[in-house]
Amino acid sequence: MNKAYSWTFWNREFDSPILLASGTAGFGLELMEQGYLDGAAAVISKATTRRPREGNQPPRIVETRFGLLNSIGLANPGVDEVLETLLPQAADLPCPLIVNVAGETVEEFPAVIEKLEQSPVPFGYEVNVSCPNVAAGGITFGASPETVERISSLVKSVSSRPFSVKLTPNEGSITDSALAAEAGGADSVTVCNTFLGMKIDWRTGEALLKRKVGGYSSPALLPLTVARVFNTRSAVGIPVLASGGVSCAGDILELLAAGAAMVQVGTWLMRRPNAACELMKDIIRLLEGDSD
Template identity: 40%
Template structure:
């Protein structure tokens, strides 16, 4: 079965990718499974300066999912290059860095630095961050701001550029087209949905930050819908994520129009989830006499 796909200039042996924020810097999972078996790896989001993230508690379990308010904790680009990149360069599977900033200039600066690094195949741009120069409005909720930051990154790198879209919008297709017009090679969606949980014993929010990002199976129907809408609105590849826990989930996203999928929250209870999904996709293809994923993508019958 041919499970090979292409995202921008990156060739992947299969469509299963780790999702940023759930896979650390890859070494964390190296002892649990052969991470070279994955189609690609997206590492934890990187910023210009190190960040301690939000105060604790910052994770809360919810029915069919979890809320997190980690706050984009990371080591910063300098430590990433000196302490994390050497291991990542030893991997055979493509590595994609996720980046975020508070202004378009910060995104562009990061992209320029990463563009010169060997061992990094692509850049995924988290545009769910608030633009401090625009009053805290998230880049990914306004098409003009989406275009601004993706365009700024595009000018600084020739690596494959993926825009990670926020679901916290009225019409995802408008944002998707803005990112495509600005030069994105692909889109990944969805990021977490803003949510809240309250401890009824104390009557206090379960997260110190009050609200957080909801992920896990609870958001999958929303993600599938947005992937389907987006895949029918743009001409670049769409990477689907949100609540994928098994091969059937991944196949559902591909039928909806996704070229690839990312596995996030499911990595926590079972680090080998991506491997099971890869095996399940192959079994499905054999059973249904599908020789290439191209035959399956976007075949939902409306």
């Protein structure tokens, strides 16, 4: 890795600006086995909740012409199993692990984080107040600045580690919610989660996802993320972690230029499991003056 460039967030210096986005890299274990974590500054885990969740009924992933719709619904083994099995294995990752946390109630967030505090492994937390795929909590939390501030301050009161609050583009104002997260003590905000979307087979009139609507991610969403990162960064003093629409190194440099401290790569990783390494090589190439 080229040491001439560095990116800093949460008071730590990294030789890459790339974070692997929640839900697209598991706990990083499979990618580690393949040697695919080179180039990643950190892995953000799949959402962790208090109890195990099976998630939504299939089909819960549908490809559309220009992107992916998912309605996974926070499937995960629950925080006890994460503590017992996944975090000890994740201690071997070659980069830090940030644990993504979700909850159906406001109190569930600090409850899960209190348990995670027992493990030395997490570098920090990403507080997901923006899942589009659950009936309770999810977007409704992220759309209310009062709730975002309350969750942030509850997390702050139990966490010895930094945390980012992941915001929703689907309801409310991202800027207001970002200010609320900052007021509650968040160390950064993640801008943002997937956009609500739906695909219907017009012949049958049926939605292709069992839950009908899901979260849409696509390279075409990049300009929407750039605008939201730029506006949020202008409003808050804490760092902004960009998430949404990255499919090449130029996209990452553009989001950094918009004011992001770090940039997450999600859906692209499902297409290119070695994306972190590939993108990082291209970032260095571009920064050294090659044309894109």
